[in-house]
Amino acid sequence: MDAGRAVAPGGHEGQEAEEILARARTSVDPELRRAVEALPTPIRRVALYHFGWEHADGTPAVGDAGKAVRPALVLAAARALGGRTEDAVRAAAAVELTHNFTLLHDDVMDRDTTRRHRPTAWTVFGNADAILVGDALHAQAQRLLAEDPHPAAPAAVARLAQCVVELCAGQSTDVALEGRDPGEVSLDETLTMAEAKTGALLGCACAIGGLFAGADEEEVAALDAFGRAAGLAFQLIDDVIGIWGDPARTGKPAGADLAVRKKSLPVVAALASGGPAAAELAALYGPPGQEEEGAAELEAIALAVERAGGRDWAQAQAAYEMARALHELARAVPVPERAGGLLSLAEFVTRRGY
Amino acid sequence: MDAGRAVAPGGHEGQEAEEILARARTSVDPELRRAVEALPTPIRRVALYHFGWEHADGTPAVGDAGKAVRPALVLAAARALGGRTEDAVRAAAAVELTHNFTLLHDDVMDRDTTRRHRPTAWTVFGNADAILVGDALHAQAQRLLAEDPHPAAPAAVARLAQCVVELCAGQSTDVALEGRDPGEVSLDETLTMAEAKTGALLGCACAIGGLFAGADEEEVAALDAFGRAAGLAFQLIDDVIGIWGDPARTGKPAGADLAVRKKSLPVVAALASGGPAAAELAALYGPPGQEEEGAAELEAIALAVERAGGRDWAQAQAAYEMARALHELARAVPVPERAGGLLSLAEFVTRRGY
Numbered sequence: 147m148d149a150g151r152a153v154a155p156g157g158h159e160g161q162e163a164e165e166i167l168a169r170a171r172t173s174v175d176p177e178l179r180r181a182v183e184a185l186p187t188p189i190r191r192v193a194l195y196h197f198g199w200e201h202a203d204g205t206p207a208v209g210d211a212g213k214a215v216r217p218a219l220v221l222a223a224a225r226a227l228g229g230r231t232e233d234a235v236r237a238a239a240a241v242e243l244t245h246n247f248t249l250l251h252d253d254v255m256d257r258d259t260t261r262r263h264r265p266t267a268w269t270v271f272g273n274a275d276a277i278l279v280g281d282a283l284h285a286q287a288q289r290l291l292a293e294d295p296h297p298a299a300p301a302a303v304a305r306l307a308q309c310v311v312e313l314c315a316g317q318s319t320d321v322a323l324e325g326r327d328p329g330e331v332s333l334d335e336t337l338t339m340a341e342a343k344t345g346a347l348l349g350c351a352c353a354i355g356g357l358f359a360g361a362d363e364e365e366v367a368a369l370d371a372f373g374r375a376a377g378l379a380f381q382l383i384d385d386v387i388g389i390w391g392d393p394a395r396t397g398k399p400a401g402a403d404l405a406v407r408k409k410s411l412p413v414v415a416a417l418a419s420g421g422p423a424a425a426e427l428a429a430l431y432g433p434p435g436q437e438e439e440g441a442a443e444l445e446a447i448a449l450a451v452e453r454a455g456g457r458d459w460a461q462a463q464a465a466y467e468m469a470r471a472l473h474e475l476a477r478a479v480p481v482p483e484r485a486g487g488l489l490s491l492a493e494f495v496t497r498r499g500y
Numbered sequence: 501m502d503a504g505r506a507v508a509p510g511g512h513e514g515q516e517a518e519e520i521l522a523r524a525r526t527s528v529d530p531e532l533r534r535a536v537e538a539l540p541t542p543i544r545r546v547a548l549y550h551f552g553w554e555h556a557d558g559t560p561a562v563g564d565a566g567k568a569v570r571p572a573l574v575l576a577a578a579r580a581l582g583g584r585t586e587d588a589v590r591a592a593a594a595v596e597l598t599h600n601f602t603l604l605h606d607d608v609m610d611r612d613t614t615r616r617h618r619p620t621a622w623t624v625f626g627n628a629d630a631i632l633v634g635d636a637l638h639a640q641a642q643r644l645l646a647e648d649p650h651p652a653a654p655a656a657v658a659r660l661a662q663c664v665v666e667l668c669a670g671q672s673t674d675v676a677l678e679g680r681d682p683g684e685v686s687l688d689e690t691l692t693m694a695e696a697k698t699g700a701l702l703g704c705a706c707a708i709g710g711l712f713a714g715a716d717e718e719e720v721a722a723l724d725a726f727g728r729a730a731g732l733a734f735q736l737i738d739d740v741i742g743i744w745g746d747p748a749r750t751g752k753p754a755g756a757d758l759a760v761r762k763k764s765l766p767v768v769a770a771l772a773s774g775g776p777a778a779a780e781l782a783a784l785y786g787p788p789g790q791e792e793e794g795a796a797e798l799e800a801i802a803l804a805v806e807r808a809g810g811r812d813w814a815q816a817q818a819a820y821e822m823a824r825a826l827h828e829l830a831r832a833v834p835v836p837e838r839a840g841g842l843l844s845l846a847e848f849v850t851r852r853g854y
Contacts, residue, residue, distance in 0.1 A: 288642050
């Protein structure tokens with residue numbers, strides 16, 4: 147999801163979200179950095195590289211540690227429920243460490259070579275160190291939470307651990323779907339996978355923020371549901387942009403997702419729609435040939451997805467998920483003035499991709 | 501370490517240890533099994549296979565989930581400090597889940613194809629699922645501990661997480677040493693690596709048992725030191741057996757560790773000893789040629805390690821570590837009658853390998 151697309155020029159909400167994210171980074175970075183610096187030498191240098199704080203040769207770098215959407219959600223949820231953000235800073239760092247552990251492992255599994263405009267850790271340090279640094283960040287996240295004297299810490303550890311199990315299941319399903327025939331992939335399992343991969347940790351971040359503000363069970367559940375729905379809305383929009391996005395804005399070639407025959411949500415929905423348009427798409431969506439496809443061929447596939455209803459479905463579904471997110475937010479945070487931060491962040495991730 | 505060697509016929513202590521291990525398996529297995537069964541489908545089937553409870557096709561198998569040395573240490577430590585073993589059963593399962601997470605990941609990194617007499621998970625289900633199931637077991641271990649209402653649970657979560665960081669550092673160093681020239685590997689870093697890879701989790705298991713019995717900080721530290729020293733003693737003896745062990749007893753060809761030029765502790769100590777015998781060994785210990793070496797060549801290398809003092813050093817060092825373990829045990833458990841279980845287990849692992 148961090149590999150997502152850039153970026154329409156931001157309106158007012160976009161600017162507010164940017165400010166919230168910048169403040170979150172300022173609060174959380176020192177805690178995050180301390181947790182990484184505390185790792186033993188062979189692990190630390192790979193982690194410092196991954197976060198963009200060091201070059202591969204160990205010299206300092208001007209970091210790009212990511213947008214910090216998840217720690218910002220933790221802090222915004224804590225504030226929304228009347229807590230103090232400073233009480234939730236460690237928890238926010240733990241969530242960000244967990245996110246980065248999953249990025250490191252996903253990059254190994256997916257053989258992705260670029261992350262935040264730099265070569266991925268496994269391409270620089272090898273598979274073993276990338277796996278081990280992921281494991282160490284995972285452990286360090288729990289340690290940070292477990293050593294937090296806040297009374298919500300044990301519940302947060304359990305919740306974060308449960309979320310990681312779901313992330314793993316989502317990634318496992320994703321890998322399995324990659325290898326399957328597009329016609330044999332159901333929309334239900336693709337949605338479940340997207341929720342597990344993208345929604346679960348956003349929901350967990352909000353829930354943990356609530357826990358650290360002393361929220362009750364129902365509020366925490368609503369915060370989790372809010373984050374999940376916003377995550378799904380994001381994924382649907384990111385998938386639409388991956389097919390019909392303007393390359394000048396996305397920074398990726400047009401139809402990149404189609405070229406690799408990605409089983410994205412609009413494609414799976416289109417294939418599942420039945421009828422002649424779906425059959426036409428199925429015929430086009432076999433494995434790509436040896437030669438690179440031209441723009442015309444990719445445009446024909448995009449048109450087939452659209453004709454089979456994939457684009458409309460995805461946009462309607464994204465709107466539905468966003469409405470669900472707002473509903474859950476109102477349930478979690480009955481005082482509208484307090485919900486502003488979470489709302490800005492949700493609009494930010496769904497409008498822009500990130 | 502579970503790949504270690506079998507087994508001299510057991511004496512009285514051996515029999516006692518076998519009984520302790522069998523009792524630990526009986527107590528911990530239901531908790532362990534419950535934690536695995538609770539995983540989502542795509543993850544669960546790989547985990548059930550790894551623990552030997554299912555065949556690759558999902559049919560039930562008569563499991564070999566390992567000897568359960570670590571959970572037995574947790575329970576024995578809890579008893580030794582006056583606690584009730586039933587209070588520490590979940591913690592023992594969490595330690596065993598953690599151990600199995602590291603086995604799954606180590607097998608991927610080391611490209612090991614056999615574990616507990618069966619094909620390793622990555623050879624059956626692929627790298628991605630083996631990594632993900634390791635991650636999920638890691639998370640499930642913390643969840644189990646974090647949801648334990650026992651007052652020692654948060655401290656145990658933090659301690660286990662810190663131990664995982666050390667295990668990762670040890671494995672990272674091990675992988676790095678594999679690629680280095682034998683002459684450039686120091687005895688100090690090899691010992692640190694062995695302590696991190698083998699000693700840390702045995703120490704942590706004992707420490708967590710102590711925590712769940714309400715032991716004070718000093719007792720917990722002594723229990724940790726006891727487990728670490730016993731772990732190092734085990735590793736030294738396992739390395740000696742790996743070179744000079746009787747193939748009829750170890751089930752491995754003679755000199756198997758030498759054939760792959762393993763930088764085991766006796767070899768590194770021999771190379772570091774200086775003098776003509778070390779130089780002779782260094783000349784023999786370059787990368788093996790294309791053709792398989794005969795028994796005579798491997799015997800010549802074994803003799804060179806012995807001449808350069810590697811065997812004597814390892815045996816003396818193992819005795820020293822075992823003495824240190826006993827000293828720490830006396831510090832942790834001043835009532836000798838209560839220390840019997842831990843003592844039997846330590847003797848079991850160091851005498852037999854496992």
